[in-house]
Amino acid sequence: MEKEHKNCQSCGMPLARDEQRGGSEKDGSKSKKYCSHCYQNGEFTLPDLTQEQMKERVKQKLVEFGFPRFLTGVFTRNIPKLERWAK
Numbered sequence: 662m663e664k665e666h667k668n669c670q671s672c673g674m675p676l677a678r679d680e681q682r683g684g685s686e687k688d689g690s691k692s693k694k695y696c697s698h699c700y701q702n703g704e705f706t707l708p709d710l711t712q713e714q715m716k717e718r719v720k721q722k723l724v725e726f727g728f729p730r731f732l733t734g735v736f737t738r739n740i741p742k743l744e745r746w747a748k
Contacts, residue, residue, distance in 0.1 A: 666693060666694050668743075669698075669699055670694040670743045670745050671695050671705065671743060671745040672740070673737070673743060683696060684698075684700030685703070686703045688703075715746070716737045723737075
C-alpha cells in the first residue's frame with residue numbers, strides 16, 4: 662500500500678493546506694504524495710523544473726503569503742530530501 666505523506670513530495674507544502682487536498686492521478690484518484698499545484702492527471706505540472714527552481718518558486722510563494730524572506734530558507738531547506746528530488 663502507498664504511504665500517506667503529510668507534505669507534498671515535490672514542493673513540501675502541507676497537503677492539508679492544499680485547497681484540493683492533493684493532486685490527481687491518471688484515473689482521477691487523489692495523489693497521496695503530491696499537491697494539486699505540482700501534480701495533475703498523474704503528471705507533474707512543471708516536469709522540467711529543477712530542484713533549485715522549485716526552491717525559488719516556494720520562497721516566492723511564501724513571501725507572497727507574507728512570510729519574512731529570511732524565514733523562507735528554513736521552509737525550503739528540506740526540498741532536496743523530498744521524493745521527487747531524492748533520485
